[in-house]
Amino acid sequence: MRLVGKSSILTGSAGLVLAILVLSGCSGEEGDSRHSADHWDVKIGSVAPLSGPQSHLGADNENGARLAIDDANTQDIRLGGKPVHFELLSEDDAADPRTATIVAQKLVDDGVNGVVGHLNSGTTIPAARIYADEGIPQISPSATNPKYTHQGFPTAFRVMANDEQQGQVLGQFAVHVADARTMAVIDDATAYGQGLANEFEKAASRQGARVLLHEHTDDHSTDFSAILTRIKARQPDLIFFGGMDAQSGPMLKQLRELDLKSVFLTGDGGCSKEFFELAGEASEGSFCSLPGLPLEEMPKGRDFKHRFEARFGAIQDYAPYSYDAVGALIAAMKKADSPLPERYLPYLKTLEYPGVTALIRFDVHGDLAGGAVTVYRWHQGIRVPVREDASTGSQLGNRSGVDENGAGK
DSSP: OOOOOTTOOOOHHHHHHHHHHHHHTTSSGGGOTTBOSSOEEEEEEEEEOOSSTTHHHHHHHHHHHHHHHHHHTTTTOEETTEEEEEEEEEEEOTTOHHHHHHHHHHHHHTTOSEEEEOSSHHHHHHHHHHHHHTTOOEEESSOOOTHHHHTOOTTEEESSOOHHHHHHHHHHHHHHTSOOSEEEEEEOSSHHHHHHHHHHHHHHHHTTOEEEEEEEOOTTOOOOHHHHHHHHHHOOSEEEEESOHHHHHHHHHHHHHTTOOOEEEEOGGGOSHHHHHHHGGGGTTOEEEEESOOGGGSTTHHHHHHHHHHHHOSOOSSHHHHHHHHHHHHHHHHHHTOOOHHHHHHHHHTOOEEOSSSEEOBOTTSOBTTOOEEEEEEETTEEEEOOOOTTTOOOOSOOOOOOTTSOOO
16 A cells, blocks of 8 residues: 555655554454454354255254354353454355355455364365465364365364274274175265265275175265166175265165165264155164264263254254364363464364363364264164174174374265
8 A cells, every 4th residue: 555655645754653553453463353452253154055955964063053152152251351252154055065165265254263164075175275275273073084184284173083983983893793795885976975985995895895896876866776776786795875864865765675685884974864764664774873972972962962952953963063163163262362263273283172072182183083983773763872782792882992193074
């Protein structure tokens, strides 16, 4: 900006004083749009698919974050001696990678102090660069593809086990508990579904299983007759699907209609109430996994369930993780005594936060240290944790306490 020109009335010391004032207003806490003389306005972004076939999961994420924000606003939190008001800025990325980058930039332009999201790996991964370029911490409550935290961005974190951890547990389960020796693998060609399917295939192969074929669909298909007919000809002991409930439910239903007796196993994307609604009676006896412990066994799970369901209704899957992601951001701000990203980001890296789901600690990549994974069996429409079989001593409820330096949707 030119302050002095031929027609300027600013001369001498008066012009110098104004120049100093203009420059000082462009940097530091006093110039931050989120800061005022007597309080902080702290904006937390939340991004998930709020429209389309995954909107039930997206609303779950958003509501978990909203409950955490509302709880924080009752705690009289002060940073730098000033009271704080927290605000949730929610955006819909429609589970679409391109839309995800657009809404990520919008949140950056809106001056968010941190971001909870995105839900899907395919949206979280491209959005991560946008937040990293601005130094804004991002914690995903549900994206599990290892690439998210392995891109090298210091701003990227997650609060649940990743696909390497989940795939390892699923592969061991398939061979040693489901007693499957031959398998077929299907994925939805997304960063999440394909990533998890690949990790499962590697883990199962290491355990001695033989993968007969690996098929691909997409995350919009609902007719799988051609794929399932090819699989039926090979008669595998087990079929694994990497993808979301909108596909896994109809897939299992069509599988049983073809009189295919194979065990059906999927990951967290298909481990929801919506899966049962879509699969119906065909869901009986099928298996799925979820990162983390069952809600009732989480450190603060019972209290969270009571408070969340009283306000928002039934939990889908990821609400407690979204709640913890907000909580971790705020805990780091409190340790830094500042909500400014550049001030509190270093404290995230060494954080030990007692969350609803677990003790939140991050490894060198930003993954949750020691993430657990639980396998479930569907019985009469209820998702039941698989337990230790007393007659054989085999561990069915495979909770993976993976080494904290291991990469862990």
